[in-house]
Structure formats: C-alpha cells, structure tokens
Amino acid sequence: MAERYNYNNCKEICISNGAKDLIKVYKDKKHHIKQRLKEFENIHKSDDENVFSELCFCLLTPQSKAVYCGQAIKELKRSRLLFNGGKRAVRSKLQKVRFPNNKTGYLIGARNIFKHGKRIEIKKILDINDTFRVREWLVKNVKGLGYKEASHFLRNIGLGRNMSILDVHILKNLKRYKVIKEIPRAITKKTYLEIESKMRKFSDSLNIPVEELDLLFWSNQTGFIFK
C-alpha cells in the first residue's frame, strides 16, 4: 500500500484493488495500446533490412536503455554500418549501450547468418503460420537472442501474437496478480514456456490479448510505451 505513484497512478490502483481495476485501466488505455500494436503489425512485410534492424535492436536491449538502443540502430542504419561495417566501426556506435563488446559480436554474428552476398535475407525464415517454431529457430541459431528477446523481436515486427515477453517488469506484474508465486532467478526454456502459458491463461480470463496485456503491464511500470 505504500507504493509510490507513477505517471498514471496505475500502480497504486492496481495493487489495492486487484485484477478488476486492471480491466478498468485497460479500458482507459485500450485504444492507445491497440494503436501502438497496429504500428508493429506490418513491419514483417517491410524490406529485409528493416526487419533485420529490428532484430538488431532486440540484440541490444538486454539490460540497456531501449531509447539509446533505438538511437544506436538508427545511426547504424543511416551510416549502413549495420549491414557492412567492421567490428570497430560498429562498436563505435554502441557507446551508450550496455555490454557493447558482447553486443557488437552479436550484431556481426547475426549479420553473418542473414547476409547472402551483398543482400540481407531474413524474411524467408519468418513462417507466419508457425511463429513459435520461428522463435525456436531464432533462439537456437542467433547468438545473443534468448526466448525473451526473440519474443520481443517477433512482437516488434507484428508476429508476436500469444507470445509473452518475460522481462522483469512483466514478471513483477505476474507475481503481483498471483499468476506466479515467485520471480525465478534464472529462466530456463522449461520455466519460460510454463510462465508464458500461465500468462496466456490469465489474459484469457481477463479477455485481454497477451500482447495487449504485455503493453498494459509495461506502461503501468514505466509510464509509457516505447517498443
């Protein structure tokens, strides 16, 4: 009860009154949330370089400020270093991103997978009819991409239906609403899929799509919706 107010006063309301008011807050933000998701919806239909850039964004975000990651990707695209820059040049644009050395390696590793000749080709691996299998493929083949970030990527290009992006904010909310008892210290594949399944059931019971519940939790914690 002694929780601080955030930008929207949502935290307080949600804690004191449980899931009922989560639905109320949802109604307030529903339009905004749907609008935001709509912006992601068709990204997977844009060109390969754009889709690849989204993947790279998600390789940068762990433990970092998403805004700075966005700036870094924007600059790497503009300069085209993202598509053909060397290690040192790429690294020079990650000044504000956490763990820049590791992440430079992830970016170049991902590029090596998807660059054929002079072209980036990533869209052909996106099986729209089985996005969960695509996620498995990404986790297995793209170094630096775990379940959380693979889900984040698919959501950001409009293929994240029914997927959870289990970051600390979401996990805190899931605990708050007693969907999970505790926040696990390390999330294995097994626990990730279990928690994802529980979140799906919870969202079903509220009649709120998982992707929308994700953004709702996210905005409750941070006060805004980025990506």
Add this chain to the structure above:
DNA sequence: TTCAGGAGGCTTT
C-alpha cells in the same frame, strides 16, 4: 561523489 537501474544472455563452475 556515489549508486541504483536500465524490456538478459552466455560461459564457467
């Protein structure tokens, strides 16, 4: 000036 915190994941033990 210190110090927590930011949409984790990989490697080693």
Add this chain to the structure above:
DNA sequence: AAAGCCCCCTGAA
C-alpha cells in the same frame, strides 16, 4: 542449477 561476467550512461541522493 547457480554464480560470474559483460561494462555503458543517466539521474537521484
């Protein structure tokens, strides 16, 4: 499974 490592910038105290 658990601990160790990556390693940057910002804003509050």
